[in-house]
Amino acid sequence: MPETSKFPVVEEHKQMASEPKPVTANKAFEIEELVKAAWERTRDRFLNYILTIMVMFALYVGAVVVILIAAAVMGVLVVGTRDVALSLTVGTILAVLVVTVILYAGSWSTLASTYAIISPRKVGAIKAYKEMFPLVWGYVKVTALLALFLIGLVPLSVFTLFILIFVWMIWAVFTVFVYIEDKPRGLESLWISKSVVNTRFWGVFGRIFLVNAVLLGGYNVLLIFTQDNPRVNVLLSLLYYAIMPFVVSFQYEIYRQLKKPPTHARNTVWIVLAGIGWVLIAIILFSLVAGFIGNLPNTIKNIDRDFRNAQTSMI
Numbered sequence: 001m002p003e004t005s006k007f008p009v010v011e012e013h014k015q016m017a018s019e020p021k022p023v024t025a026n027k028a029f030e031i032e033e034l035v036k037a038a039w040e041r042t043r044d045r046f047l048n049y050i051l052t053i054m055v056m057f058a059l060y061v062g063a064v065v066v067i068l069i070a071a072a073v074m075g076v077l078v079v080g081t082r083d084v085a086l087s088l089t090v091g092t093i094l095a096v097l098v099v100t101v102i103l104y105a106g107s108w109s110t111l112a113s114t115y116a117i118i119s120p121r122k123v124g125a126i127k128a129y130k131e132m133f134p135l136v137w138g139y140v141k142v143t144a145l146l147a148l149f150l151i152g153l154v155p156l157s158v159f160t161l162f163i164l165i166f167v168w169m170i171w172a173v174f175t176v177f178v179y180i181e182d183k184p185r186g187l188e189s190l191w192i193s194k195s196v197v198n199t200r201f202w203g204v205f206g207r208i209f210l211v212n213a214v215l216l217g218g219y220n221v222l223l224i225f226t227q228d229n230p231r232v233n234v235l236l237s238l239l240y241y242a243i244m245p246f247v248v249s250f251q252y253e254i255y256r257q258l259k260k261p262p263t264h265a266r267n268t269v270w271i272v273l274a275g276i277g278w279v280l281i282a283i284i285l286f287s288l289v290a291g292f293i294g295n296l297p298n299t300i301k302n303i304d305r306d307f308r309n310a311q312t313s314m315i
Contacts, residue, residue: 029200029257031207038250041117048116049245051125056109063105067098107139108132114176117245118252135183142179145187146172152274155281170205171197174255187267195264196255204254211250215243 027033074090111132116123123131150168157164174193178184184192197204219240226232 029203029254031210034207034250034253034257035211037253038246041249041253042246045117045122045249046245048123048125048128049113050241052109052113052116052128053241055125055129056105056113059105059109063101066101067094070094070097103140103143104136107143108136110176111135111139111180114248115180117248118177118180132180135180138183138185139176139179141186142175142189146175146190148278149187149190149271149274151281152277153270155277156273170201170208173197173204173208173251177252177255191264191267192260194267195261196258199258199261204258207254208251211247215247219243 028037071094074094078087078090108129112125112128115132116125116128119128150165150172153164153168171194172190174196175189178192178196179189182189182192219236222239223233223236226236
C-alpha cells in the first residue's frame with residue numbers, strides 16, 4: 001500500500017504553490033507584465049531584427065542605384081532630343097519612379113522587420129523578407145492611403161491644436177500588426193486598429209505614451225544635446241535601432257491582450273472630413289501659387305533695380 005502523508009492538506013498546498021499561477025487577462029495587461037513579455041520577445045528576436053535592418057540598408061542602396069541608372073538614361077534621352085515636352089514627361093516619370101521605389105523598399109523593410117519580431121515562430125532575416133514579399137504592394141497602398149488620410153485631416157487638426165492628429169496616431173498604432181495578421185485591403189487595417197484601441201483607449205494610450213516618453217523621448221533629448229558631435233550621432237543612430245525592437249515588442253504585447261471587436265465602423269464621416277481637408281489644402285496652395293505668380297513681375301523688377309544700383313555704386 002503506497003505511503004500517504006500525515007498532513008494531506010499541507011501537501012496539497014505545497015503542490016499548488018509549486019505550480020505556476022496562470023496569468024489572467026487583466027494581469028497580463030499590467031505594465032509590468034507587458035514590459036516583461038516585451039523584454040523576453042526582444043531578447044529572443046533581437047538578432048533577427050538587426051539582420052532585417054541590415055538587409056533594409058542593402059535594399060535602399062539598390063533602390064538608389066536603380067534611380068540613378070534611370071535618371072542617367074532619361075537624362076541622355078532628354079539632352080539628345082532637346083524636346084521640352086519630352087523633358088517634362090521624363091521628369092514626371094522619374095519623380096513617380098523615385099516615389100514608388102522608396103515606398104516599395106520602405107514598405108517591404110517595415111513588414112519584414114515587424115514580422116521578425118511578431119511572427120509566431122522565430123524566422124531569419126531573409127525568410128522574413130521572403131514571407132512578406134507577397135504583401136508588399138498591398139502595404140504600399142495602405143501606407144499611401146494612410147498618409148493621404150492623415151494629411152487631409154491636418155486643416156481640421158489646426159483647430160484642435162493638432163490633438164486630432166495625435167489621437168489618430170494612437171488609433172493607427174496597430175495598423176501594421178492587423179495588416180500582417182489579417183491582410184485586409186485599403187484602410188480596413190486602420191479601421192480595425194482603431195476599433196481594437198477603443199476597447200481600452202486610455203489604457204493603450206497611457207502605456208504607449210509612457211514607454212515612448214522614456215525611450216524615444218530620452219533618445220531625442222540626447223540627440224538634441226549632442227547634435228554637434230558626429231561620432232556621438234553615429235552611436236545614437238545605432239542606439240535607435242537597438243531601442244526599436246523593444247518598442248515594437250511592447251506595442252505588440254498590448255495588441256495581443258486586446259480583443260478584436262466582431263465588427264468595426266466604416267468611418268465614412270472621417271473620410272469625408274479628410275476629403276474636405278484636401279480641398280482646403282488645394283485652395284491654399286492655389287492661392288499661394290497665384291500670389292507668387294502675380295508678384296513675380298514686381299519681384300523681377302526689384303531684383304533688376306537692385307542689381308543696377310549695385311553696379312552704379314561700384315562705378
